[in-house]
Amino acid sequence: REREREREREMEEAAASSSPSSLSLSAPPSSRSWMSFTKDKWLFSATKASFLMVVLFAFTLLATRWSSLPSLGGTTLIKNAFPRSQDTLPTKTEEPPQCVTGINETLPKSPDTLPAKTEYPLQCVTGMNETQTCPTDYPTTFEVTDPSTRTCPDYFKWIHEDLRPWKEKGITREIVESARPLAYFRLLVVDGKVYWEKFHGVYQTRDVFTIWGVLQLLRLYPGRLPDLDIMFEAGDVPVINKTHYAGPEQANAPPMFHFCGDEYTMDIAFPDWSYWGWPEINIKGWNEFKKDLAEGNKKLPWMNRSTFAYWKGNLFMGDRMKLRECDSIEKWNAQIVNQDWARETRQGFKSSNLADQCIHRYKIYIEGIAWSVSEKYILACDSMTLLVTPRWYEFFTRSLEPLKHYWPINPDPKNLCKSIKYAVDWGNKHPEKAQEIGKAASKFVQQELEMENVYDYMFHLLNEYGKLLKYKPTVPPGATQTCPEIMACSEQGLQRQFRLDSMVKAPSKRNPCILPPPQDPQVIQDFLDKEDRTRRKVDNWVAMGDLDPQDAST
16 A cells, blocks of 8 residues: 555656646546545555455454364354364365275274274175185184183083083094984084084074084184084084993993983083074074073063062973973963964974063963973073073073072972972062072173174083094095185075174184182082982972071072
8 A cells, every 4th residue: 555655656657747738638637536535435445355354353363263162052163164273174075985896895994993804704795606615714713902811601610510420531533433323413623614414304404503602713713723523413402411421331332412411411512503593493593592582681670670570482392292281371470472483484484583572570481392492581581580490401501500590490380380480479579589580691691692602612511622622633535625705605585694693703812711720529429419309499488388487598
């Protein structure tokens, strides 16, 4: 503006010093008035522009400061309305969303969000004429990055007891192969690869999901297991009778792996197939299903649940037939419902979700032909489990304690219904104690039986078994190699879904739990004797009909 005024003064001085002729050529009065108006207008516009620039600068400064404030009332204060200083700009360009198109593809992640371990998804061939093979890029060893250690749960002590018959002399190839007539399939681990040979037809997919579980164990702890040669029985009842191998002959008994055992047999208890899923009746793998059970527990507060005992299942097998006599809420405090699995299958399993049954204070467990996989589902419901004294045990159930994790029910048909009625009457009179028993069982199942512990049990059992082998296993002529890709890629529906849902994606970052040493046989026997005394004590309470027995706390 100063330069403009100086220029105008120079023009005026030049005009004043000009001659009349020159003056006649200057602007007329009207033109001089226009020049004066234009000058004034320009000065006003410049002043206005300067004012606007000052206001804009102040507003920008305030907006920049406000952009660092949190949202108020759900509205962000013009956080991105103005550019920020260079030190607050993002250090990298935002990428558009990335999507995968193949069923086996995984979404790439930015370096700052990568998991601590690399995942290895299923590698399925896509061409119609391609043959599915086992990949060779899965790690054969694993690196421990989590140095934490933990002691295995109490029920791991039974590993030593199940293998005790072969502890001194070990296991030869001849002893293993002597079990072939009774085995359903043979499972081998040779140099980290899995092979199997099927001998007999197996009900549904018990064998397939059992082998699938072993494959996941090898993915979790690659390179940690020794070579193995295992005979597996996949029927209902154990088959290696103790009376056939009494005394010193125990060492010559064929080591048979099975889903359950009892005091009369020598079968080695191993986690059953349902831990990875039971697609035929729409039961998810244990890792997923126990989450459903935990949610089912929240649907109804314990004190608002039904005040009678509840059981639902297939009545027409084993000892369950006698349970029909107890189906009377008024007389026996029990509701017994038969489950028609054929109809449930046709109707899409609409009425068989076990997680929806966690609405009762008391749930009954009773065996069928042998053990039932339903025990863990019943124990997980916060309900006080009325456990009809079983003959068979699973790998974890031998550490369950009566009056701590369940209420023992007399299996004698003459006393069964009366025993159920007493348990319900006692629980309704002492609801806090009944609820405490139910919650102890749920805690045991949710924590002690979490999938990590199931895998660790398998690991220690197979590892200890492998130490007993007196030979190096080799692949027999009839065995074929298998792997997750061979077992899952060609499957459809629930068969495929349950396998993918239960698949171990990467090696573990820490070691298995620490296996406790073997216990003295007398300590084990004392534990079993205590259980028997507790059951007899409860039977006496039932016989007396006293809901406040003097020895209830002992």
